Amino acid sequence: MTKIQLPEINTSQQTITMPYLGLVCITFDKQVRFRTITRTRYLKLSLQQREDTLKELYQHNLRCLDGALSFCQQQNIRLYRMSSALFPLSDMEDEIGANILEEMSNDLGKIGQRSQILGIRMVLHPDQFVVLSSDSSEVVQTSIKILARHARTLDLLGLPQSPWALMNIHGGKSQRAEKLVKVISELPPSIKNRLTLENDEYAYNARDILDVCEQAGIPMVFDAHHHICYENLDSYDHPSVESMLLAARETWSNPDWQLVHISNGDSGFNDRKHSDLITAMPNAYHQVPWIEVEAKHKEKAITYLQDWWLIQNN
Numbered sequence: 001m002t003k004i005q006l007p008e009i010n011t012s013q014q015t016i017t018m019p020y021l022g023l024v025c026i027t028f029d030k031q032v033r034f035r036t037i038t039r040t041r042y043l044k045l046s047l048q049q050r051e052d053t054l055k056e057l058y059q060h061n062l063r064c065l066d067g068a069l070s071f072c073q074q075q076n077i078r079l080y081r082m083s084s085a086l087f088p089l090s091d092m093e094d095e096i097g098a099n100i101l102e103e104m105s106n107d108l109g110k111i112g113q114r115s116q117i118l119g120i121r122m123v124l125h126p127d128q129f130v131v132l133s134s135d136s137s138e139v140v141q142t143s144i145k146i147l148a149r150h151a152r153t154l155d156l157l158g159l160p161q162s163p164w165a166l167m168n169i170h171g172g173k174s175q176r177a178e179k180l181v182k183v184i185s186e187l188p189p190s191i192k193n194r195l196t197l198e199n200d201e202y203a204y205n206a207r208d209i210l211d212v213c214e215q216a217g218i219p220m221v222f223d224a225h226h227h228i229c230y231e232n233l234d235s236y237d238h239p240s241v242e243s244m245l246l247a248a249r250e251t252w253s254n255p256d257w258q259l260v261h262i263s264n265g266d267s268g269f270n271d272r273k274h275s276d277l278i279t280a281m282p283n284a285y286h287q288v289p290w291i292e293v294e295a296k297h298k299e300k301a302i303t304y305l306q307d308w309w310l311i312q313n314n
Contacts, residue, residue: 019285019286020077021291021293021305022121022290022292023072023075023293023302024081024298025081026083026298028296031067033064034065034083035061036088037054042089042092047096055100057088066111069114069120072120073118079259079292080115080120082122082123084126084127084150087101090149091145108156109156109157112157115157115159122157122159123165123168124154124166124167126146129142130143130146130169132172132180133177133180144183144191148191151167161190163194163252163254166195166219169195169198170198170200170204171203171208171209172203174202177211181215185217196220196221198221199226199244200223200226202230205230205231206244206248218251219257220248222244223261223262223263224284227241229270236281241284242282242283256289258288260288260290261294262292262293262294263295276297276300276301277304278304281305
């Protein structure tokens with residue numbers, strides 16, 4: 001297995017390695033905020049108004065995306081999860097939004113190039129409407145359409161068609177693993193080559209998703225908090241956490257790209273709602289290269305976690 005090179009932190013006493021920690025979409029202090037528009041409001045506009053509105057909105061959000069990269073650079077954050085609503089309604093049947101993005105391809109390409117120059121990994125988590133395991137063929141086709149739109153956006157940003165620029169989704173409807181594998185196997189490369197699956201706390205546990213990922217030939221994003229909630233465990237250091245983490249690593253063709261999620265329960269250890277900060281971390285996560293921090297206080301949680309990491313390793 002390829003040796004994972006974790007980032008280093010230099011202190012006066014020692015050199016400490018720690019994973020790259022990821023910011024999810026926006027900042028708690030409102031430095032990074034995106035605008036949107038509802039489908040209902042959009043449909044009330046004339047065709048020209050739709051074009052003018054989306055063009056201005058997309059330009060605004062692209063500037064905010066550039067600002068998000070600047071913020072990550074300033075805070076030494078090397079992983080950024082883009083909002084799935086970055087370019088709202090770009091998958092509409094009128095194709096106005098899609099055409100605007102094509103016209104903005106040069107500007108999108110510059111943002112993607114800047115992320116690579118800064119060494120900031122950009123990933124995406126499409127919304128809950130993406131359900132590839134649905135019994136409804138219409139829902140499945142709509143889900144694929146959404147993924148195709150996101151994949152095209154990643155292409156316009158110049159990001160690789162690989163799990164480096166991943167699109168992470170959940171398994172969706174339970175007890176549909178066979179269908180999930182079949183649908184994934186038929187996806188176009190621009191989607192499948194970026195697709196990852198995450199275990200959840202309701203429908204697909206870590207073992208279920210691992211099996212699907214192994215059969216479909218895509219990476220698994222392990223979420224320790226979802227795992228302990230599903231299995232009703234009382235510690236992040238239960239042996240199954242490390243075993244599932246290592247099993248998930250085997251699904252990554254490049255283990256240096258393995259990404260995991262961390263969150264803590266809000267009102268209790270097994271609470272599914274996310275807490276403000278991360279105050280408990282699996283010891284096994286000292287072995288991983290990339291961690292998305294899913295906490296309400298966003299960048300403040302990352303700073304807290306960075307400080308915690310130093311204290312724990314001193």
